[in-house]
Each structure stands twice: as structure tokens, then as C-alpha cells.
Amino acid sequence: MVLTGPSGCGKTTLCRCFNGLIPLFYGGKLEGEVVVAGCKVVEHSIYELARHVGLVFQNPENQLFALSVEKDVAFGLENLAVPRDEMRKRVDWALQITGIEDLSERPPHELSGGQQQRVAIACVLAMQPDVMILDEPTSFLDPVGAQKIFEVINELNKELGITVILVEHRLDLASKYANHVIVMDEGKVVLDGEPRGVFNSEKARLIGVGVPKATRLYQILGENGIRLGRVPVTSEEAASLLREVLKRD
């Protein structure tokens, strides 16, 4: 699921409600109910929820504290007092899925932003959560680095069945993997549905959501009476839909 909305709409705050950082770490008042993986968030400590919900943050640098990659990946498991043999297996597994086995003994300072972010994902993955939330994980990465991260995240979702909540602005890169989009504005959910409907909606345009250019093209062609078969979200979709229209003529 992709969670998006203008800066300050509350997406980051919402993420932190899912794993207990709000209200336990930050204080404040929480009304209503948040239930994640069957647990009522307010009834559990953050470390209990950490078994079910993983959170990957925006800045790759500030999530890595150990002096080698595999020690960082093991951090969560060490906290959970997982026995050493099991821990070793899980660490190797997480490193393999994120494609960073060759970096296992490197110190974080020597890695690029994209590599660091993959380590951060491995760190969370090792704890085998049911839900993984990623708060603008590609902000500091270049487009190729960002694409690699989205591919890893997609694999986690499709191969391992982990529920993924991705907070993003770069919808052109992220939306091709999503099957659910939620748009927030000023602390409220204003759009909730599958990507095509949400990106094409009037409300998305009013709020100023940066919909993918493919969708934008669909919209402005529609203004001139050219109707494409479906609302495209990726460039491949748009190309094939345009192909049909061009062939007709």
C-alpha cells in the first residue's frame, strides 16, 4: 500500500502509530483505536510490537549503529534474545533476500546511501514482521538506487507475503508495485482505493498530489476528447494504451 499526501499531512505521524512509537515514545493524546496484526497498539510495549511491525526510516545513516553490517542486522534479534544459531540463520537469510551478502562485514560508513537503506531493510526483515512500514525510504537516493529499493520491497511483499506500507512522494517510481493507495491531507484520510481511481480523481488534483506522468497524460488527453482504455499508472501501460488508440486510426 502506498501512503501519500502533501508535506505535513500526517503520514509520518500515522506510521509511528502503527508500531507504538506514538503514543509510547512521543507522548501526547491518542484517541480511537489502532489494531495491528491482532494487537491493540496501546496495550503493548514498543518492543512487543516490534515482533510484528517493522519500521524503516527516511535517513539511512541514522538507523545503523553497529560497526559491521551483520551485527546491525542481528541487533533486533539480539534484543529479542534469539539463540545464536537461529540468529545466524536469520541474519544470513535477510542479507540474501536484500542482496547484500557481500557487504556483511563492512562498516556502515563505507556504504552508499542505497546500500545502507538495504541494510536497514534487512535489519527489520530479520525480525520477520508481518507488516513492514517504510517512511520515504528513497528520499536520499538517486533514481537507480530508489528503483532497487522498490524491487526489494516488492519482493518482500510478493514472495514473503509481508504487508508493506510505503510512504512516498515519488509516485512515478513507486506506484507500479502498489495495489492500494491512501492519500492524506491535513491529518485526515481523503482518498482510499486502488491506484488508478485515486490518481485519476479530482480530489487528488486539488490537493496537489504528484500523480505519475502517465496518468497526467491520460487526463489531459481526455480533456481533448481522446479516451484511453484504462487509467495508466506506468509508462508501459500508457504506451500500450496509446498503441491501441493509434492503431485504430
Added chain:
Amino acid sequence: MIEVKDLCFTYPTGVEALKGITLTIDDGEFLAIMGQNGAGKTTLVKHFNGLLKPTKGEVVVDGVTTGEVSVAQLARKVGFVFQNPDHQLFCETVEEEVAFALRNFGFEENAIKKRVDWALNLLDITQYRQTSPFMLSGGERKRVALASVLAWDPQVVILDEPTIGQDHQQKEKLRQFIVQLNAQKKTVIVVTHDVEFVAECNPRVVLMTEGKILAEGPAEEILTNQKLVAQASIVPPQITQIFLGLSDFGLPTNVIDVHEARRILLDILEGAS
């Protein structure tokens, strides 16, 4: 005018960041320096205000060789807005923050007051005049940093990765702002890897990879060249990708703008019927 002649730069750690760059930037140009992280973009622009001095070759800004003058002297002409505003903010009020550079450059009090007013107004942050910059949101802090650089009215404005973490509307405002600066005959240099943003601005693009200039030219030529784009490890704009997928229909392959795309498609479809 900024002239870069065969510039080579090696960091004290031994990393060879620039391997022979030759480039000329005329007054009033709008230039985007693009490439993946580590290509040397920021290293290159740090030579324009003297933060880095060439290991070999030279950089000449308005006739002055950068190796011979201090950063403060060059900064008068070349304003540099860093990626993270928190690396600059330290004053108790926004007003002091914006005035900081003016005081360093020796402006007199009257001039300082006028310029601070002007800069705050330009960036729409006059209401925060007496606020502590640390109390503002991320986007507002970016505007304070920008105001503090524009306050001394430099001829050249360098923006280092200005679109990181920005939402769509913020980027749109930034784009309009750059157009405004350009209209005032200022040279604007943007270091970025945000291809969609560059596609919307359509500047002159300098593509870098591994310390060298791979290619330069108008955005619609550079960003639509598949080979170059792959070599520089960036991604072509979505509109370009769409048109590349339809090249067998005889559609032009140098389109980066969504409105241009519409125009071309309408021409074809209306011409056919």
C-alpha cells in the same frame, strides 16, 4: 561567466573526484548538473565559490581565478544553497539568520534592513521574522536558508539537490521560483538527480559520470538519449519512456514534457481522422 578549464580534483583521502572537466557557463543561464550519487556533481560546483580549489586546471569566475582568492570574496558573486538547511541555521531569529551573510560581507545597517525585508518578502516568510528558525517546519527552514543566500543578491545561485524530500507542490513552487530568478538575469545552477523535475524545467543539462562530463546539451536531447541515460545511471522521464515504447509509430523520441506529448498525439490523431 564561469569558465572551467581542464579541472581535476583529488580529495586529501586520495579519491579522484574530477578527472578533467571543461565547461563554460554564461551569465543568465539555467543549468542542471545531473548524474548518480558519487558522479562528482557537488564536487564540481564547490569549485565555483572556492570551497574547493583545483588540484590541476583552473576555474575562472568573472575573470577571477578561484585558486587565488578566498571563499568569502567569491561568495559575494556566487551564492550556494546547501542541501540540508540545518547545516546553516544557528541564529535566534529568522531575521538574524538572513542578515548573517550581509554582516559578514560588510553591508551597512540600513542596507541590511532593506535587504532582509526584501528577502523575507520574496520567500513569503515575513510572518516568521522574529521566530526561531528551529521552530519552523522542514519546508519553511529551506525557505529561510534560501532567503539568507538571496539576501546579498549574488549573480550566480547554486542549488544543491533542492528537491529532496519535497512534495509535488513544493517542487512546483521551486520551479516557478527558478524561472523568476532567471528572468532577473541570474545564473541558476541546479545539482540534481530528479529527472522529472528537470524535464519540467527544461534547462541546459550537463550529464556527469565518474568525475567526467558525459554529455551536455538541451534537456530534451540529453534525457531522451537512452545510451547516455544508461551510462549515467539515471532514468529517462516517464513521458520519454512512453514515447520510446511507441517509436515504431514514427513518434518523435525527444519528448520530455507532458504538454508537448499531448500536442504531438493530438496532431497525429486529428490529422488521421
Added chain:
Amino acid sequence: MSMFEGFRFRRVSSVIHRLDPRVKFFFVCVLFVTAILFSKLPPLILLFFVPLPFVLAAGVQREWIRSMRGALFFAVIIFLFNFVFTYFSTQYPQLPSASLLERSLAMTLRFLVLVESFSVFFLTTSPDHLGLALEQSHVPYEFCFAFTTAVRFVPVLADEAQTIMDAQKARGLELERGNFLKRVRNYIPILIPLIVGAIRRSLELAEAMESRAWGASEKRTNLYVLKLKNADYLLAFGSVLMLIFAVYVWRYVPVPTLITLLRL
């Protein structure tokens, strides 16, 4: 500052590097205690040469020399202090005696032996190895974590300090000009963003830690474990022998001064 250079770890592996840090530390403590026991030159000179084979075996000669050079500065100060102070409080106004010279030299050499042994320890022990040793020695995990995290972020903070200096220089700040007071004031635009940045960073780190189950268990497990090997036992045994020998000599054997030895 270069005295601290010797304490910086270099990424190299050798027999010495692979020794258990706890055993190495015990050895260093034995050297420390032995140096304190003796205040005459001959045993201290011998002691100075003891860590040298370790330095050579570890291949860290260059760094070791650098740290000793840095320590020399302080050594000279210690010598002068000791010599001048003792002279004026005991022998003045006669001429200074050779035994006074020897005693001051011995004090200085003692200082150098201490720097030398700790420098060898830090040069041959990686921070993560050290952190692991601390953990296994039952130091509370919070301290071990604080230690390794601090070491991990030293290069990050150094880079950030450089970036902040660049950003402020680009606004006309001149760090090299002005009298002493002005120069100190000019560092405020560097320090404040650095400190604020460090605080923000700590908050983000804390969030990440909490999200990865910090505090979930009373007793944490560990991915790595330090196991004592033959070489470790050898060093430990050797250190104990050395300690026993040193105490015996100190207690029962009259140690000659260098002057006495030279006369013989």
C-alpha cells in the same frame, strides 16, 4: 593531537589482532602495575622493550612511532617538572646530582611505558572487538552500545562538521581572520548546527532502536562470541608469570640504579 593518532585502529589482521581483547587488556594491566612498582631506570628500560615484539608482529610500527612522538612532548614536560621541582625542594642550592637526573628520567620513562602499552592495545584491537569484549565482561549493555555507537559516528560527525564549515564559509564567514576572541566567536555558527544536528540524530537513532525491540529482554544474546584460543592462554600465562616475577624482584631483590650499573 598526534599522541591520539596511535590510538586509531587500522584495518589489518595479524596474530596480535586476533588475540582476545580481554587477555590483551590483562597483559597491559600487568605492564602498568610493573611500571608503577619500579622507580629505577634499568627495570623500566627493560619494560619499555617488552611490548616491542608485539608492535612488530602486528605490523603497526608506523602508527606506534607516531604515537610515541606525540607522547614525547608530554614526556619532556613531565621530565622538566619533576626535575625542577625535586631539585628546588631538595638539593638547591647545590648542583643537581646524577641520581636526581636518573630519578626524573625514570618517571618520564614510566609515563612512556604506560602510553606505549595502551597504544599497542588500541592499535591492535578493533572497536567492535573491544565492544564485544566489554559485553562479554558483563559491562552493562548500555555502556557497550554507547561506546560502539560513538565510534561508529565519529567519521559521520567529522564529515558533518566539514559540511557545516563549508556552508557557513559560503555565507562569508571567515574562520582564519581576526584576533583570538573573534576567532572563538566565529566558531559559534559551526558549533550550534553541529550540536543541534547531533541531538536530532540521537532522536532518530532512538526511534530506530525502539523499533527494533530495544529493551525486550533482560538478557541479550549475541551474534558473536569471544572464545579463548591457545595463543590467548599463552599470553595470559606469560602475563601472570611476568607479574609474579616482577613482584618477587620488587620485594626481595635490591634493584640497582643505572649509575650503579655503569660503575660496575
